[in-house]
Amino acid sequence: MTNPTQAEKIGTEVQSFIDSRRSLMLSSLTIEGEPYASYAPFAFKDGEIYVLLSEIAIHALNLQANPTASVLIVEDEDSAKELFARRRVNYKVQAQHIETTSPGWEEGIKILSARLGNRIDNLSQLSDFKLFKLIPQSGRYVKGFGRAFTLEGTGTQGMGVSHLRDGHKRRESVTT
Template identity: 55%
Template sequence: MNKDSLQTRVQEEVLTFINSRKSLQLATSGKNGEPYASYSPFAIGDDCLYVLLSEMAVHATNLQENSVASVLIIQDEDDAKELFARKRINYSITAELLSYDNENWTLGINTLAERHGDRINKLSQLSDFKLFKLTPTGGRYVKGFGKAYTLAGEGLTGSEVQHMTGGHTKRDAA
């Protein structure tokens, strides 16, 4: 398989996988660098991810203080053939807080509402809920042992896909 067809196939798989999930794991850090892991429902739009988070939640405060974070979208363990090799994608992201009076707010809320229903419209009317646009700056797609790919560049599928090689090796006997 040539490099261009591999890249196209992996990019299509990434989008199909992301579309099959409804929530993501979010790793943020606070002012003092304290890590915090959480989750949020998400939507896909404009080659990014949108999340609507309450300011009462630690992850929303953290993203306002530090826009660099990590996202994990992972296969349900009950659906995985191999627990140690669950299909997943991890992104390094930059978070942008979208203001309520911005046209991107409307785009993000509409995108979330299409995916998650009217609850989004109700939550978006509450002043403590903030809309974040999460733009991937790079990522890694893993679909099993020996099937891992680096996604270089911005966006959900990256501008370049590279198959990761040279991973696991057996230990020397003692």
């Protein structure tokens, strides 16, 4: 476990990185238990991630049937210094479908609209669009080779941070 100052620094870095991204990769499970990867624009507040998904898209149906999913927020290839070590954060999440009649609907739509613009206001008026709150359960932040951290506990910054020190090792030479 890193010290509290280091954990705060990593948490701030993670939040700054998330602030710089506008879409995430979403991995969900189909009703048959098969993995399905997609993407969605997102917003966040208080360590929770919000997405507005159409039921026409498979990932919305998947999250309604199985709320366990994974999220990946990753640095663009074009701006990465190293393709094999792109900065990224991934989370195991629990999805909560927020009904249009609940108080959380208006708050979630406001959060998304503030970050993504008035397109959200238009989409939220369509009956096939569903609002989901993705609650991180744990995560991993990678900022380069040998610089990976486990984010322990809930929230986008985690409640604790551990540096993964047992990383890459050279393969022993095999002579024939």
